[in-house]
Amino acid sequence: MRQVVLDTETTGLEVRQGHRLVEIACAEMVGRRLTGRYWQTYLNPERAMDEGASQVTGIRDEHLVDKPLFAEKVDEFLAFVDGAELVIHNASFDVGFLNAELARLGDSYGGIGDRCSVLDTLAMARERYPGQRNSLDALCKRLGVDNSRRDLHGGLIDAQLLADVYLAMTSGQVALDLAFEQPQESTVTTAATPLVLRGRPRVLRASAEESALHEQRLDALDKSAGGVSVWRRLEVADAPAEAGSA
Secondary structure, eight states: OEEEEEEEEESSSOGGGTOOEEEEEEEEEETTEEEEEEEEEEOOOSSOOOHHHHHHHOOOHHHHTTSOOHHHHHHHHHHHHTTSEEEETTHHHHHHHHHHHHHHTOGGGOOGGGTOEEEEHHHHHHHHSTTSOOSHHHHHHHHTOOOTTOSSOOHHHHHHHHHHHHHHHTGGGHHHHHHHTSOSSOOSOOTTSOOOOOSOOOOOOOOHHHHHHHHHHHHHHHHHHTSOOHHHHHHHHHSOOOTTOO
16 A cells, blocks of 8 residues: 655644645655655745744744745645555644645645545544543654654654654554455465375484484483383384284
8 A cells, every 4th residue: 555644834723814835745655664755845835924833843934935836836746645545643734724725726636535545643543542642742752753853843754753653553453454465375274275295205214323312211211210111101002013913
């Protein structure tokens, strides 16, 4: 399965108040492994950043003046995520901003849901850890993910951390997933599949030296047992009857 871990940064918290995207960052995973393919861009939002958003992200208005507009990067972005499952923390927030940007460009682009499925790791964490803090930082601490580089919120760093958090949260599913991925034609012999031997099995007989060592060991067992040991009695019982005996 191809997945894209996605994070965005914005000018403010409310898309309905006209706030815009200032960064989109994506990290690709295939088969639960980061592939090393990333896509990231800063954007000119054509409006001012809220002071609170600037303090959280470290992004200032002057940093964005020369950055491209969303319209200039949309095709490149959609080509990267097309057909993937998006892994997003608090997905309704990011998807809401992405859909608002797409809507500004007209009906031809549709919405994110027309191109991708979406997995919300916040919903997953709330189900798994009810009543606990489930921010990205809290999950990193709970799951042992090193987030020491996260002095400020940044899209690409957050996407990489979220990939680690998602893999840690779902690590118990790996064995189950692999079990379902086994080919239908198994080479494992089961009770319903009789074992067919092709040719006679090879019999390995003990050498004279090995037989002598075996006898020495039985003599020692007889001595410790104060008579004939159980191993000696078993050996006598298993011996083939002499020819002509009744």
